[in-house]
Amino acid sequence: MKSMKSNGWAFIMPAMVMIGLFMIYPILSSLWMSLQTGRGMNLSFGGFDNLLRLTEDPVFLQALLNTGTFLVVQVPIMIVLALLMATLLNNPDLKFRGLLRTAIFLPCVTSLVAYAILFKSMFALDGVVNQTLIGLYLIDQPIPWLSDPFWAKVLVIIGITWRWTGYNMIFYLAALQNIDRSIYEAARVDGVPPRAVFFRLTIPMLKPVILFTCVMSTIGTLQLFDEVVNLTEGGPGDATLTLSMYIYNLTFKFMPSFGYAATVSYVIVVLVAILSFIQFYVARDRK
Amino acid sequence: MRSFRTLATYGFLGVMAFVSVFPFAWMIIGATNTSADIIKGRSWPGSALAENLSTLVTTNNVPEILYNSFKVAIIGTALTLLVASMAGYGFEVFKSRFKDRVFGGLLLLMSIPFAALMVPLFVLTGKIGLINTHIGVILPSVAALSLLFIMFYFRQATIAFPSELRDAARVDGLKEWQIFAFIYMPVMKSTYAAATIIVFMAQWNSYLWPLIVLQTNDKKTITLAISSLGTQQLPDYGALMVATILATLPTLLIFFVLQRQFVQGMLGAVK
Numbered sequence: 001m002k003s004m005k006s007n008g009w010a011f012i013m014p015a016m017v018m019i020g021l022f023m024i025y026p027i028l029s030s031l032w033m034s035l036q037t038g039r040g041m042n043l044s045f046g047g048f049d050n051l052l053r054l055t056e057d058p059v060f061l062q063a064l065l066n067t068g069t070f071l072v073v074q075v076p077i078m079i080v081l082a083l084l085m086a087t088l089l090n091n092p093d094l095k096f097r098g099l100l101r102t103a104i105f106l107p108c109v110t111s112l113v114a115y116a117i118l119f120k121s122m123f124a125l126d127g128v129v130n131q132t133l134i135g136l137y138l139i140d141q142p143i144p145w146l147s148d149p150f151w152a153k154v155l156v157i158i159g160i161t162w163r164w165t166g167y168n169m170i171f172y173l174a175a176l177q178n179i180d181r182s183i184y185e186a187a188r189v190d191g192v193p194p195r196a197v198f199f200r201l202t203i204p205m206l207k208p209v210i211l212f213t214c215v216m217s218t219i220g221t222l223q224l225f226d227e228v229v230n231l232t233e234g235g236p237g238d239a240t241l242t243l244s245m246y247i248y249n250l251t252f253k254f255m256p257s258f259g260y261a262a263t264v265s266y267v268i269v270v271l272v273a274i275l276s277f278i279q280f281y282v283a284r285d286r287k
Numbered sequence: 288m289r290s291f292r293t294l295a296t297y298g299f300l301g302v303m304a305f306v307s308v309f310p311f312a313w314m315i316i317g318a319t320n321t322s323a324d325i326i327k328g329r330s331w332p333g334s335a336l337a338e339n340l341s342t343l344v345t346t347n348n349v350p351e352i353l354y355n356s357f358k359v360a361i362i363g364t365a366l367t368l369l370v371a372s373m374a375g376y377g378f379e380v381f382k383s384r385f386k387d388r389v390f391g392g393l394l395l396l397m398s399i400p401f402a403a404l405m406v407p408l409f410v411l412t413g414k415i416g417l418i419n420t421h422i423g424v425i426l427p428s429v430a431a432l433s434l435l436f437i438m439f440y441f442r443q444a445t446i447a448f449p450s451e452l453r454d455a456a457r458v459d460g461l462k463e464w465q466i467f468a469f470i471y472m473p474v475m476k477s478t479y480a481a482a483t484i485i486v487f488m489a490q491w492n493s494y495l496w497p498l499i500v501l502q503t504n505d506k507k508t509i510t511l512a513i514s515s516l517g518t519q520q521l522p523d524y525g526a527l528m529v530a531t532i533l534a535t536l537p538t539l540l541i542f543f544v545l546q547r548q549f550v551q552g553m554l555g556a557v558k
Contacts, residue, residue, distance in 0.1 A: 008381025011467065012389075015374035015438055022430035023396055026407035033407060085303060088296050102546070103304035106311065108553075109538040111492035113510045114531040117517040118310045121317065121325050121524045128313065128328035166307060167553070174554050194292075215398075223400045226494045230514050244402040244495075251406050252499065258406055265403040272398055 027269075033262035050263035060264060062238045063246040066153070070242070071221045071275075074157045079214065082165050086172035087202060101173070105166040112163065112226035119159050120146070120231050149239035152232045156240050159227055164220070168213045175209040176202070211283040218275050222268050243268055314535070317528035325524040339525035346526065347512055348505070353533065355421065356508040359497070360490040363425045363432075367486045368479060371434050375441025376471060380453070390442070397435045401495065404431055409499050419502045428496045433489050437482050440552075444478040445471075481552030484545060488538055509534045 037049050054060055088094070089101055107115065123129050123145040130142040145155045179202075187197050203210070225244040228234055234241040234249075243264060250261040317325045320333035343349060378390050408427050417423030448471060456466045472479070494510045501507055507515075513530050516522060542549050 008377050008383075008386070010463075011373045011377030011381070012386070014370045015434060016389075018370060018426070018430040018434060019393065019396065022408065022411075022427045023399065023404065026404045026411060027399060029407040029410070030403060081303075085300065088300055091296075094296070100300050100304050104300075104307045105550075106542075107307050109488070109535065109542045110310075111494070111510055111534055111538070113492070113494050113514050113517075114534045115310065117513060117522075117527055117531060118314055118317075120517065120522075121527070122310065122313060124326035124328070126327050128330050131328040162306065162310070170550055170553060174550075219398060219400055223402045225402070230517055233518060244400075247402055247406065248495070248499075251409065258410065261406045265406060268400050269403045272400055276398060 030262040030265060033259050034266055036259040050260050053260060054263060054267070059238060059241070060246060063241045063243050064267070066238075066240060067222060067224065067242045069153060070157060070160070070224060071218060074160050075214065075217045075221060077157070078161050078165050078168060078217065079210065081161070082168035082213075083172055083203075083206070083210070085165070086169045086176055087198060089169075089173060090176040105170060107163050107165075108167045110163065113230050115163055116159065116227045116230035119155070119162075123155055146232060147236050149236055152236060152240050156224075156228060156231060159231060160221070160224070163227075164217070168217070171209050171213055172206060175206050179205055207283055211279060214279050215276050218279070219272055222271055222275075311535075314528050314531050317524060318532055320525060320528075322522070322524040322526075325528070335525055336529075339523075339529050342523055343526040343529050346523075347516070347530075349533070351505060352507055352509050352512050355506060356491065356510075356534075359421055359424050359493075359508055360487055362421075363429050363490040364483060364486045366425065367429045367432075367434055367437055367490075368482055370429070371437035371482070372441045372472075372475070372479070373467065374438045375443075376445055376448075376467060378438075379442045379445040380448075380450075393435055394439065397439070401431055405495065405499060408496075412500060418500060419506055420500075421506065423500045424497050424508075428490065428493055431496075432493065433486050437486060440482060441475075441478065444475060448474060477548065477551075480545065481548045484541055484549050485552040487541070491538060 034050055035048075036045055085104060089097060089104075091097075094100075110118075121127065125142050125144060125146075129145075130139075133139045134142065143151050145151045183201065184197065187201060192200075223244050224242045225248065228240050228242050228245055229248075232240040234245050247261050247264050247268075250257050250264065313330070316330060316332050318339055319336040320329050321335045321338070324333060324335075378386055404427075408431070412418055412423045412427060417426070452470055452474065453466055456470050461469070492510060493508075494514065497508050497511055498514070501511060509530070513527065513534055516527050516530060
């Protein structure tokens with residue numbers, strides 16, 4: 001009996017060692033680092049100096065605002081689009097269902113860096129997107145996607161939505177397929193309008209999956225890095241700079257400031273914790 | 288009313304499908320056009336494919352870059368799968384109240400974003416002398432990228448692993464590690480297949496951590512090569528399109544060949 005128990009630990013140990021060394025130790029050492037100030041390896045204890053510096057750092061505040069904007073605008077758009085497409089694709093009478101589903105899912109296989117570069121070339125000033133929009137008489141001047149602070153943010157949001165909507169849709173489709181069709185049949189017989197079916201039936205039943213995808217998307221958006229680096233390089237100015245990119249810049253681009261960078265990274269940890277908590281709270285079962 | 292709704296459905300889904308697929312077509316057409324034509328929005332095939340290829344091959348050591356990418360992704364995937372499946376097996380088969388507490392604690396770590404780890408991980412990797420090595424890329428990214436997620440996935444899947452198989456193997460005198468290697472692993476091969484796809488994708492497409500660790504050109508992976516070509520002052524989009532095709536092809540192939548396992552793997556977490 002005793003040897004069986006020790007065997008069990010032998011299976012778990014390699015994972016524990018790796019997680020301890022490369023996750024638990026860094027997260028604790030990051031907490032310690034955030035209490036230190038100074039450049040490079042010359043660190044001295046600074047207490048809460050870094051926290052004060054955060055409140056007076058315009059670049060940090062800009063990055064926080066940008067990341068928050070991406071989160072608040074992009075995640076709802078994507079979730080609604082994904083839900084809508086999943087509901088439509090769940091109709092067994094729909095023709096080309098498999099083809100449409102595969103097409104919409106396809107963006108998930110691309111690397112973030114590769115699609116960012118593709119988008120950069122498509123959204124060039126005289127590029128294919130502006131030409132198409134002008135051709136459709138939707139705009140009469142090309143949109144400065146990459147050089148205008150507002151449109152650069154829009155471009156990043158379009159990019160993330162393109163890459164991740166199909167991914168989220170797959171979760172909803174799988175959940176929808178687990179719902180007994182007879183419930184929908186009953187609603188149809190009772191003459192419930194489609195809109196009510198969507199809001200009163202589909203959404204409540206998908207709540208756990210929606211919560212899961214919201215939490216995942218929130219964590220993902222708070223870490224946004226690959227796209228902004230390769231699509232807009234954080235610009236123009238700092239218009240699309242994100243928290244992750246700022247941490248990277250603080251550590252690897254400017255004179256390294258490990259203590260302060262660690263403090264900014266804890267901002268992300270705290271935001272993830274708070275936002276996940278809020279989402280769980282909002283989605284809880286009201287009795 | 289009904290036909291209008293049907294039309295709107297097809298219209299909406301059709302536009303969405305087109306928008307989803309267009310960048311792939313753009314990438315393939317772009318590979319045959321010159322950089323100047325690409326940013327002028329030329330969306331029909333041209334004749335610059337050979338030129339783009341030779342630009343890419345002369346400015347970059349393509350075989351080396353692909354070798355690095357495959358090396359990091361394959362070793363990283365194999366290591367993640369081995370360590371994670373062992374742990375998932377251990378937590379489920381040798382269940383105890385204490386182990387369940389440990390498991391719960393580990394799950395909490397799943398929501399820690401990588402951005403929060405990168406600074407201390409960089410300092411740590413420097414201390415053990417692994418900066419600019421592939422091992423320095425692999426070890427931390429195995430631990431921080433998908434180990435917890437896959438461990439959780441395997442624990443869930445292990446619930447369905449029949450305990451009679453284990454008991455029979457014990458009676459036959461197999462050691463615990465032999466049961467794992469010769470009974471569990473073959474029985475769970477569809478779980479391994481789904482997990483392989485997910486982890487390989489994450490490792491192959493990984494960017495931030497390799498960017499931090501790898502500093503010389505001879506170590507670079509394909510994502511890093513694309514990024515440094517793409518963020519130049521005047522990027523050569525023709526060569527870049529060829530490079531993005533190279534970066535996308537492996538994952539695209541896996542997707543089309545193993546579509547069912549692909550989707551199954553992605554859904555693993557919510558089942």
